[in-house]
Amino acid sequence: MVSIKILDPRRSIREPGTGYFYRTMTAKLYRQGMAIERWDFGNAKKYLRDPVNDPAGCNAPNLPDFQITIPINEVFCDPPFPIPPAYIPVIPANITGNNFIIDLYRIQRIALDANM
Template sequence: MHEQYVRAVVSIKILKPRPGIREPTTGYFYRTMTAKLNRQRIATQRWDFGNGKKNSRDPIGDPAPCNAPNLARFQINILVGEVFWDPPFPIPPGYAPLVPAMVTA
């Protein structure tokens, strides 16, 4: 994140399953996963997901808040123009990337 051309970094950490503790309905071991989003000049966002919080001693009574697909609070939105069309940095006001004809924006 010290280079100006790096605008966003997403990291996902998958921890080992917790031995001896299983979900009652599925029998799966509890596993904690953490996602982080780092962006230039914006505070780092962090989410625990999977079927257990990272530091919870009771994953059954204190489950991870992100434990199902398509939950709006846990979606990461990065503008397509920032990823694919290399805008100038910092992005000037009113900047609109040129989308190639063969790409649907």
């Protein structure tokens, strides 16, 4: 399961180049039997008072540190109980590749553009 939290904009300050309000955003990936993975990907770091002079790291698309990679076979894994020894997840034919990749920068830009 992926959860994304987008906090309210900081109405008192904007990005100089875009005019977007600064916002804190957090994503978490929960997978059974594994530690929770977490990303702070807003255009303002969490708890930061001065985003202009201390910019956030999620500032371009395709940055590996701000991508959530989910193996496709984990998404389509829905075994019966008890799990048969030879169980293989059935992946639809129109799904290609080995992973789903969520680029958090793209989500950040959509949220900032929405000015919610």
